[in-house]
Amino acid sequence: MGIFKKKNDLYLSDKQPLTLVGKIGLLLSYIVLIIWSYAILWPLFQMVVSAFNGEQGKNLMLNGNFEFSFKHFEYLFNETLYLRWVANTIFIAITTAILTLIIVSFTGFAYSRYRFKGRKASLMTIMLIQTIPAFAGITAYFTMHSIISSVVPSFSRQMMLILIYSGGGIAGNTFILKGYLDSISTELDDAAKIDGCSNMKVYRLIIMPIARPMLAIIALWSFIGPFMDYLLPKVLLTSPESYTLAAGLFTLVNNERSLNQPAFAAGGLLTAVPIVIMFIVLQKQLVSGLSKGSVKG
Known part of the structure; x- marks a missing residue:
């Protein structure tokens, strides 16, 4: 009884009561x-x-009367190229x-x-690449676009923008995914190879299902x-018809002829919709990826 009484006098956790x-x-x-939440x-x-x-x-009036209306959304859809920007x-x-992702x-x-020759040197190069801002290579981007478009006339500035975004994301995401895959035991690879799997099958059937949560985050x-991003599309894309959302919506606040700040707010609100949908879709992968891939058979 004395032992149980002594145990009852102990705290339920190791944390001591807070001092002043x-x-x-x-x-x-x-x-x-x-304060941070309010900001x-x-x-x-x-x-x-x-x-x-x-x-x-x-112009926005933060301290005015309120009347529920969709007129700013109607202006956005009817008077601007919003759907084209989307x-x-x-x-x-x-x-x-x-x-x-690929x-x-x-x-x-x-x-x-x-393990291959130049592995460590290339990893260090990947880390150093991240210190260079994408906008610093704007002259090189124009030069590359001129060279490629002279060979492939259908190569547009939007495709150049895709290459910039993809190329800029490959370096950092490679380093992140490599660190994640390092935490996966190589015994799974060995077991799969014993069963007759090639390196490509190990990649496709073992590694990628386990890495699905990190791949979902990268996606x-x-x-x-x-x-x-606003800066690169504004510089590289020359016509309003080719603008992205950030560059297109900015014309509603920096141009006197098309000035409509409430419509800009409506467009900013709608911009979150595709991102939320993408997050909901990938959220399933974050959960299912943890329970698949490591089970053999």
């Missing part, structure tokens, strides 16, 4: 988090209100994600499972990139 300094620190942490949520709230406020004119962005985003899955697998990052 600990309580003050916890309070300050909550205050910082609340993020307040602009989003204003964007949603402005997008549906029929009382808004061409189609351009989705095409670029999907193509970029597919190209990045190349990164092979390069990540190769760096993780093979999501690659898909979001073209939606968020």
Whole structure:
């Protein structure tokens, strides 16, 4: 009985009660988090209100009357090239994600499972490439486009943008996927090879199903990139018909003739829809990828 009584006097966890300094620190942490949340949520709230406020004119009025209306969305669809911008962005985003996934899955697998000459040097090069901003090579991009388009006349500036996004994402994502694959035991590879699997079958049947969560994250990052980037599309794409969403919507706030800030807010709100859909689709892969691939048979 004495032993049980002594155990009952122990805390349920190893954590000691907070001291006065600990309580003050916890309070300050909550205050910082609340301020940070307010700084993020307040602009989003204003964007949603402005997008549906029929009382808004061409300029945003944060402290005005509110009348629920879809007129800013109607302006966006009827008076601008918004649908064309959406189609351009989705095409670029999907193509970029597919190209990045195909190349990164092979390069990540190769760096993780093979030992070859120049492996460490190339990995260091990949790390150093990440320190160079994409915009720094704008002159080289124009030169490359001129050379390729002279050989392939149908090569458009949008395709050049896809190559830039894919090429820029391959280096960092290869390093990330390589680190993830390094955590997967090579005993699975050996067991599959004993059963007669080739290296390609090991890659396709063993490694890729296990790596599906990381591949889903890479796909999501690659898909979001073209939606968020403004600078490169604005420089490389010369006609409004070829603009992406970021470049197209910016014409609603930087041009006096097409100025419509509430429509810009409505467009920004709708921009999140494809990203949310993509996240919902890939969320299933994040869960299912953890339970498949490592079971033999």
